Amino acid sequence: MMSVLSPEELSARLRAVGEERYHHKHPFHVLMHEGRLTRGQLQAWALNRAYYQSKIPVKDALILARSGDPAFRRVWRKRVIDHDGGAGEPGGIEKWIRLAEATGLDRDRVIAGEEILPGVRFAVDAYLNLVAERSLLEAVASSLTEMFSRDLISLRLDKVRLHYPWLEKGLDYFTARLSQAPEDAGFALDWVTLHARTRDEQELAISALRAKCDILWAQLDAIYFAYVEPGWPPPGAFRIEEKSA
Amino acid sequence: MMSVLSPEELSARLRAVGEERYHHKHPFHVLMHEGRLTRGQLQAWALNRAYYQSKIPVKDALILARSGDPAFRRVWRKRVIDHDGGAGEPGGIEKWIRLAEATGLDRDRVIAGEEILPGVRFAVDAYLNLVAERSLLEAVASSLTEMFSRDLISLRLDKVRLHYPWLEKGLDYFTARLSQAPEDAGFALDWVTLHARTRDEQELAISALRAKCDILWAQLDAIYFAYVEPGWPPPGAFRIEEKSA
Numbered sequence: 001m002m003s004v005l006s007p008e009e010l011s012a013r014l015r016a017v018g019e020e021r022y023h024h025k026h027p028f029h030v031l032m033h034e035g036r037l038t039r040g041q042l043q044a045w046a047l048n049r050a051y052y053q054s055k056i057p058v059k060d061a062l063i064l065a066r067s068g069d070p071a072f073r074r075v076w077r078k079r080v081i082d083h084d085g086g087a088g089e090p091g092g093i094e095k096w097i098r099l100a101e102a103t104g105l106d107r108d109r110v111i112a113g114e115e116i117l118p119g120v121r122f123a124v125d126a127y128l129n130l131v132a133e134r135s136l137l138e139a140v141a142s143s144l145t146e147m148f149s150r151d152l153i154s155l156r157l158d159k160v161r162l163h164y165p166w167l168e169k170g171l172d173y174f175t176a177r178l179s180q181a182p183e184d185a186g187f188a189l190d191w192v193t194l195h196a197r198t199r200d201e202q203e204l205a206i207s208a209l210r211a212k213c214d215i216l217w218a219q220l221d222a223i224y225f226a227y228v229e230p231g232w233p234p235p236g237a238f239r240i241e242e243k244s245a
Numbered sequence: 246m247m248s249v250l251s252p253e254e255l256s257a258r259l260r261a262v263g264e265e266r267y268h269h270k271h272p273f274h275v276l277m278h279e280g281r282l283t284r285g286q287l288q289a290w291a292l293n294r295a296y297y298q299s300k301i302p303v304k305d306a307l308i309l310a311r312s313g314d315p316a317f318r319r320v321w322r323k324r325v326i327d328h329d330g331g332a333g334e335p336g337g338i339e340k341w342i343r344l345a346e347a348t349g350l351d352r353d354r355v356i357a358g359e360e361i362l363p364g365v366r367f368a369v370d371a372y373l374n375l376v377a378e379r380s381l382l383e384a385v386a387s388s389l390t391e392m393f394s395r396d397l398i399s400l401r402l403d404k405v406r407l408h409y410p411w412l413e414k415g416l417d418y419f420t421a422r423l424s425q426a427p428e429d430a431g432f433a434l435d436w437v438t439l440h441a442r443t444r445d446e447q448e449l450a451i452s453a454l455r456a457k458c459d460i461l462w463a464q465l466d467a468i469y470f471a472y473v474e475p476g477w478p479p480p481g482a483f484r485i486e487e488k489s490a
Contacts, residue, residue, distance in 0.1 A: 021480045118459035119466055122367035125374065210481075214363035217479050221364055222463070225470040234462045235266045236455075 002199040010193055013206050014141075018148040021213035024155075026220040028228065033155060035163030037228075039103060040240030042164065044227040046100035047238050048120045050110050052219060053096040053173075055124050057083040062131045063139050075187055082180050095173035102170025115238035119222030123215045130211060134204075141192045141205035142212040146185035153177055247444040255438055258451050259386075263393040266458035269400075271465040273473065278400060280408030282473075284348060285485030287409065289472040291345035292483050293365045295355050297464060298341040298418075300369050302328040307376045308384050320432055327425050340418035347415025360483035364467030372460045375453065382446060383453035386437045390457050391430035398422055 005013065023029060028045070031037050037045075060079040067073050085091025090098070100110040109115070131139035153174050160167050196202040226233040233239055250258065268274060273290070276282050282290075305324040312318050330336025335343070345355040354360070376384035398419050405412050441447040471478040478484055 027475075027477065117463075118371075119364055119368070119463045122371040122460075122463060123364070125371060126367040129370065129374065214479065214481075215367075218363045218367060218467070221470055221477075221479060222466065224475075225466055230272075230469075230474050232272065232466075234459065234466060236459075 002203075004197070004199050005202050007193045010196065010202055010205075011189065013202075014144055014147065014189070014209055017206060017209050017213060018145070021210060021217065022145060022148045022152075023213070023216040023220055024148065024152045026217055026224075028220040028224045029152070029156075031228065033159040033163075035159065037164075038240070039164075039166075041227050042167065043100070043103040043105050044233075044238055044240060045223055046096070046103045047105055047110055047115060048117055048219065048223050050093075050096055050100055051113055051116045051120055052124045052127075053083070053093050054113070055128060056092065059128055059131050062128065063136070063143075066131075066136045066139065072191070079184060082176075090172070092173060092176065095176060099167070099170035099173050102167050115236070117222045117226055117237050118234060119225075120219045123218040123222070127212065127215045130208065130215075134208060137192065137195050137201060138204050138208035140188050141196075141208040143188050144185060144192065144209045145212050145216060146181040147189060149181045149185075150178060153181070247448075249442070249444050250447050252438045255441065255447055255450075256434065258447075259389055259392065259434070259454055262451060262454045262458060263390070266455060266462065267390060267393045267397075268458070268461040268465055269393065269397045271462055271469075273465040273469040274397070274401075276473065278404040278408075280404065282409075283485075284409075284411075286472050287412065288345070288348040288350050289478075289483055289485060290468055291341070291348045292350055292355055292360060293362055293464065293468050295338075295341055295345055296358055296361045296365055297369045297372075298328070298338050299358070300373060301337065304373055304376050307373065308381070308388075311376075311381045311384065317436070324429060327421070335417070337418060337421065340421060344412070344415035344418050347412050360481070362467045362471055362482050363479060364470075365464045368460045368463040368467070372457065375456060375460075379453060380449065382437065382440050383449050385433050386441075386450035386453040387457040388433050389430060389437065389454050390461060391426040392434060394426045394430075395423060398426070 028037075032042075032045075057080045060076060060083070064073050064076055064080070067076065081091070083092035085094055097107055097110050101107055127142070130142055134142075157171060157174055157178075160171065192205050196205045226237060227240060273282075277287075277290075302325045305321060305328070309318050309321055309325070312321065326336070328337035330339055342352055342355050346352055372387070375387055379387075402416060402419055402423075405416065437450050441450045471482060472485060
């Protein structure tokens with residue numbers, strides 16, 4: 001039987017998953033940060049990722065619904081509020097729509113979501129299935145990609161301002177996440193550390209984080225394939241207009 | 246209100262979906278039929294599609310479980326039997342494994358499925374969700390891609406024998422499907438025609454077939470992207486060995 005990992009060992013294992021699999025290394029992000037994406041490609045990215053954003057509070061509501069602990073739920077509900085917003089207070093979904101608008105897309109087209117790549121849709125839906133069907137421990141552990149998001153977002157903010165200054169007015173989503181994500185990740189990491197009591201449970205948590213990384217990576221794969229190289233969107237999906245190419 | 250389509254009109258609408266979205270036109274199949282895939286690329290295809298094959302009888306069992314009609318179930322169970330096989334009688338899953346073996350892959354590696362592309366896994370799981378969550382009518386309609394499979398399989402058999410003669414011994418899956426698929430499709434088309442009584446139901450059936458085409462297409466997209474162009478398998482996925490490239 002494998003021995004239980006210390007909190008430090010568990011944290012190191014989780015960080016190693018991020019180093020290997022988190023989408024900060026994905027070629028689409030590399031191109032983005034090198035300023036080598038066109039406006040049309042950024043539109044495709046914003047439009048497709050809007051589907052992911054739209055499901056985040058649904059994902060968190062599924063997790064809320066699975067916990068029997070009011071104290072846990074009181075903390076976790078912050079995520080639903082952060083993304084859905086409040087009266088006159090735009091949440092993450094609305095901020096993402098504004099980012100998409102800043103790329104030149106029509107808001108209604110983003111919300112309708114009819115042109116989302118099937119590959120993106122399947123990956124996002126796999127995330128909802130993961131949090132609904134695996135254990136609560138795994139559902140919470142899958143959120144730990146937020147341990148890695150701050151560095152990626154900081155880099156992105158710098159690079160977007162440098163290479164795509166016309167997108168500056170759409171960056172509220174990212175500036176908000178700079179503080180929200182580490183706060184959320186800190187709570188989730190403590191919770192996973194406390195509740196993964198056996199080595200088997202620890203391995204399930206690590207595996208859930210790996211699965212979540214796959215979900216993020218697969219979305220960018222689908223976007224890269226359709227809109228960068230070879231550049232073949234499947235039938236029915238968003239197509240880049242000539243003038244945005 | 247839109248008027249109900251005649252059986253001929255419904256059939257024509259379904260065939261139009263296939264013409265536009267069925268994966269016979271996917272670039273990966275085009276390369277395959279032109280003899281331009283390497284052995285390693287065919288291994289990647291066989292290994293990944295084995296995951297789809299392994300879930301076909303699960304998908305059909307989900308459909309069986311949703312029908313309250315013994316007569317329907319008596320016909321539909323044939324699909325489970327076709328894919329799972331019988332005593333000493335290899336079914337579709339086993340035949341697919343033999344196809345993968347003919348490409349040079351180890352059987353245990355195919356069955357373990359640890360190197361499946363996440364994009365393929367998410368698309369296949371989306372198929373299971375579709376048949377579990379949408380109406381029985383839509384679940385049955387999603388099987389109608391079999392209306393289009395005979396032509397694709399006939400072409401494939403010719404082209405594989407021509408371009409990849411070393412794969413000849415692995416073709417039992419396809420020769421079996423040549424007769425199974427049209428028989429199954431005939432029953433399903435009649436059933437959908439009979440049970441889609443309103444125009445709304447007919448549109449739901451058409452939409453389910455479109456969704457299924459997206460599921461097939463997305464699998465080949467993931468395979469093409471990882472193993473043809475640009476050729477970047479995600480972290481943890483199957484990698485083509487130098488000698489098979």
